[in-house]
Amino acid sequence: MSLRIVVTVKYVPDATGDRRFADDLTVDRDDVDGLLSELDEYAVEQALQIADEADDAEVTVLTVGPEDAKDALRKALSMGADKAIHVEDDDLHGTDIIGTSLVLAKAIEKAGYDLVISGMASTDGTGGVVPALLAERLGVPQVTLLSELSVEDGTVTGRRDGDTASEQLQAQLPAVVSVTDQSGEARYPSFKGIMAAKKKPVQSWDLSDLEIEAEEVGLEGAWTKVESAAERPARTAGTIVKDEGEGGKQLAEFLASQKFV
Amino acid sequence: MAEVLVYVDHVDGAVRKPTLELLTLARRIGEPVAVAVGSGAENTASALAEHGAVKVLTHDAPEYADYLVVPKVDALQAAYGQVSPAAVLVPSSTEGKEIAARLAVRIGSGIITDAIDLESGDEGPVATQSVFAASFTTTSRVVKGTPVITVKPNSAAVEAAPAAGTVEALSVTFSDQATGTKVVARTPRESTGRPELTEAAIVVSGGRGVNGAENFAVIEALADSLGAAVGASRAAVDAGWYPHTSQVGQTGKSVSPQLYIAAGISGAIQHRAGMQTSKTIVAINKDAEAPIFDLVDYGVVGDLFAVVPQLTEEIKIRKG
Numbered sequence: 001m002s003l004r005i006v007v008t009v010k011y012v013p014d015a016t017g018d019r020r021f022a023d024d025l026t027v028d029r030d031d032v033d034g035l036l037s038e039l040d041e042y043a044v045e046q047a048l049q050i051a052d053e054a055d056d057a058e059v060t061v062l063t064v065g066p067e068d069a070k071d072a073l074r075k076a077l078s079m080g081a082d083k084a085i086h087v088e089d090d091d092l093h094g095t096d097i098i099g100t101s102l103v104l105a106k107a108i109e110k111a112g113y114d115l116v117i118s119g120m121a122s123t124d125g126t127g128g129v130v131p132a133l134l135a136e137r138l139g140v141p142q143v144t145l146l147s148e149l150s151v152e153d154g155t156v157t158g159r160r161d162g163d164t165a166s167e168q169l170q171a172q173l174p175a176v177v178s179v180t181d182q183s184g185e186a187r188y189p190s191f192k193g194i195m196a197a198k199k200k201p202v203q204s205w206d207l208s209d210l211e212i213e214a215e216e217v218g219l220e221g222a223w224t225k226v227e228s229a230a231e232r233p234a235r236t237a238g239t240i241v242k243d244e245g246e247g248g249k250q251l252a253e254f255l256a257s258q259k260f261v
Numbered sequence: 262m263a264e265v266l267v268y269v270d271h272v273d274g275a276v277r278k279p280t281l282e283l284l285t286l287a288r289r290i291g292e293p294v295a296v297a298v299g300s301g302a303e304n305t306a307s308a309l310a311e312h313g314a315v316k317v318l319t320h321d322a323p324e325y326a327d328y329l330v331v332p333k334v335d336a337l338q339a340a341y342g343q344v345s346p347a348a349v350l351v352p353s354s355t356e357g358k359e360i361a362a363r364l365a366v367r368i369g370s371g372i373i374t375d376a377i378d379l380e381s382g383d384e385g386p387v388a389t390q391s392v393f394a395a396s397f398t399t400t401s402r403v404v405k406g407t408p409v410i411t412v413k414p415n416s417a418a419v420e421a422a423p424a425a426g427t428v429e430a431l432s433v434t435f436s437d438q439a440t441g442t443k444v445v446a447r448t449p450r451e452s453t454g455r456p457e458l459t460e461a462a463i464v465v466s467g468g469r470g471v472n473g474a475e476n477f478a479v480i481e482a483l484a485d486s487l488g489a490a491v492g493a494s495r496a497a498v499d500a501g502w503y504p505h506t507s508q509v510g511q512t513g514k515s516v517s518p519q520l521y522i523a524a525g526i527s528g529a530i531q532h533r534a535g536m537q538t539s540k541t542i543v544a545i546n547k548d549a550e551a552p553i554f555d556l557v558d559y560g561v562v563g564d565l566f567a568v569v570p571q572l573t574e575e576i577k578i579r580k581g
Contacts, residue, residue, distance in 0.1 A: 015511070015530050019393040039512060097362075098371055123511060124393070126534075127374045128355065129362035132330065136363040141441030142330060145355055147505070157445075160329075161506055163354055163457065164272055168446035169329055175442075181495075181512040182505050223371025223405040227387070230398050238542075240554055243563025248571025251543065252579065254559045258541055260463065260487065260520050261579050 003057035003151070006113045007047045008104055008134070009040040009076055011069035012124040019124070024219060025226040026094045027124060029066060036072035039119035041079070041186035042179050047117045048080045049184070050151045058082050060111055064092065064103050070202065077197035078189035085111055089206040094219025097125065101133035103217060106210040108138065115156065116176040120145055131178035141171035147182035263291035263347035264316075268337055268360065269309065270352045274301025276308045278460045279352040279414040284312040286379045286417050290386050291347050293424075294318065296340040296431065298333060299325035303428060310426020312419065318343070318431040329442040330356060332435055334363040339433045341368060346407065348386050350379075353411040354459075361411045370406025377416045377517070377538065386410065394511070394530055395537035414459045415517045450506065453491075458507060461490035463520045464539070466509050467502075468494035468532075470525020470546060470565055474502040479569050480524060486576040492516065492536075494526045510535035524565045528553025545569060 013019045013032040020028040044061065051057035061076040063069045064087040073084040087107050095103065108116055116138070121128035135142030143149070146169070149158035156175050160167045161182075189197070207214060215221050241250055255261045265287040270277045280295075287293040295314040297305040302319040309317050318340050324332040337360060341349060351361040353375050365372040376388035382402065388410050390399050403409065458464065465487065467480040477491070484491045493503035495510050509516055511534040521539035526532060528544070528551055536542070537556065544553040549562045561568050 015394065015534070019396065021397065021399075025399075096371065097374075098365060101366070120512070126392075126511065127358070129358050129372070129374060132359035132362045133366055136334075136366045136438075139438060141438070142359070143442050144329075144359065162356065163459075163506075164450055166448045166450070167329070167444050169442055170445050171442040180505075223365075223403060224373055224401050225404045226399050226401045228400045229392075232391075232396055232398055235542075235556055235558075238554075238557040238559055240549075240557065240560040240562060242549075243561050243568050245567075246571075247545075247561040247563045247568040248573075249575050251545070251559065251561055251568065251572050252575035254543070255520070255576070256579060258520075258558075260541075261576050 003054045005047045005059045005115045008118045010037045010122045011065045011072035012037045021229040036075040037122045043117045043119045044076045045186040077200045078194045084202040091214040095217045096222040098223040099217040105137035118178045120180045135176040141175040144178040265291040266346040266349045268351040269297035274304030281419040282417045298336045306428045313422040320431040332439045336433045348408040351411045353413045365409040371403035372409045374411045376412045394534035456490045458490045463489035464518045465522045466492035468526030469496040483573045527551040
């Protein structure tokens with residue numbers, strides 16, 4: 001029986017560039033370079049490894065986002081995913097995390113799935129709650145924040161390293177999994193992979209395909225509202241000394257002056 | 262006065278500091294009603310009452326330890342149904358965020374995660390967040406349903422404010438999903454005797470410049486002289502010199518201590534994302550051009566193996 005894996009990915013502003021807010025206090029995507037969220041590459045990698053182990057598996061990458069988000073899908077396809085789904089609709093502009101989870105869940109259901117794999121968080125919003133939200137909406141087990149995982153005979157097992165303990169988890173498929181950056185290095189797309197990706201199918205769905213009303217999403221439909229966004233004032237330049245044998249003592253003096261010692 | 266539900270993070274009845282901070286913030290919005298579940302839940306009552314909880318709802322069942330996250334969501338939802346609060350506050354741990362998110366969907370509410378401050382506003386609580394590697398500060402509100410907000414550790418100073426703290430048993434019916442993900446084994450983290458990284462007032466982190474697992478002893482000695490937690494950059498973790506659970510940065514933990522000392526860390530954007538909101542930042546690095554020096558209140562350009570031991574020694578002398 002075929003194993004259907006859906007990987008959710010996000011197109012995010014490049015963290016090494018200048019990230020900004022637009023006038024409506026949504027993330028400025030027009031004037032900023034974007035890319036596949038680095039943490040989602042780990043999800044794609046795990047999906048490909050699980051598919052390799054399975055007799056018969058198909059890896060679909062799914063994103064919700066503007067036209068440019070296709071770049072994130074192309075990257076995942078060039079790594080080796082089989083096909084892609086792009087949910088794109090002008091009414092999605094400004095959708096918050098609850099709305100995004102609604103759209104993703106509907107799309108995952110429409111696509112059909114046995115296993116959903118997500119990154120631990122996006123590198124822009126960094127909330128890290130979409131996988132739990134998807135499990136809640138889909139009514140399937142969440143097996144999240146895994147640093148190791150395997151899928152065998154319809155069971156997913158994995159290791160979750162929490163604040164106070166490391167846990168070994170187990171759940172039956174279908175399930176939603178999220179993986180950390182410790183799950184295994186993501187592969188680089190090969191030249192062959194990049195060429196092959198150009199021929200792979202990318203389906204486009206809009207809100208009507210998912211039977212979602214415009215009022216349920218977007219800036220107007222959002223469950224939260226950003227009221228202000230202010231650039232943090234630049235730090236005033238600190239004192240920098242060169243160690244000429246007394247650097248540690250000078251630093252101790254500074255810490256004492258700040259009452260840390 | 263409106264009631265505010267506060268989810269309690271505790272280990273066998275010992276309340277973790279971020280929950281006490283949360284009670285302080287909750288009092289700005291209304292009367293805190295604490296929800297404590299799992300082994301030792303009842304033992305949390307006195308600490309919670311001392312910090313302002315007017316009521317403590319408790320429940321214990323094997324499900325909390327044997328299955329992941331969902332039993333706790335069921336409990337919080339039961340408390341929500343009993344109290345009808347004006348807001349629900351949860352500590353921003355990885356698990357706390359997952360619990361809060363699932364509750365938000367169930368009760369048809371919006372969620373704000375990783376708030377660093379919380380104020381009462383005309384139209385409900387206003388949350389401050391630090392975003393884009395702390396380069397922006399935003400304020401947001403939940404506009405649909407009952408605000409569900411998770412708050413990062415070190416967002417408020419703990420204040421004692423004795424309250425009734427009446428203990429009541431919470432009645433919880435577990436959902437079908439509660440037993441979906443089984444915890445088949447649990448290995449408690451070995452205690453280092455040092456403060457927990459995200460809660461610590463002082464953090465000392467080592468990076469690529471530490472150059473080897475055994476050299477982290479230098480970092481640990483400095484941390485111990487200050488009563489600090491030890492962190493590591495991703496480079497140090499990827500090299501296997503220090504455990505991932507100590508990683509500070511975008512893909513690890515985000516810390517916001519009173520004092521952050523970075524030794525042998527250049528300050529890549531991913532690391533800065535996890536420490537830039539620290540109150541005072543100090544760096545020691547050989548490379549005068551390292552981007553970390555743009556952030557510091559005090560920086561020493563020099564070899565960490567000369568500077569750090571001298572610093573540790575000097576602190577010990579000053580502390581007597």
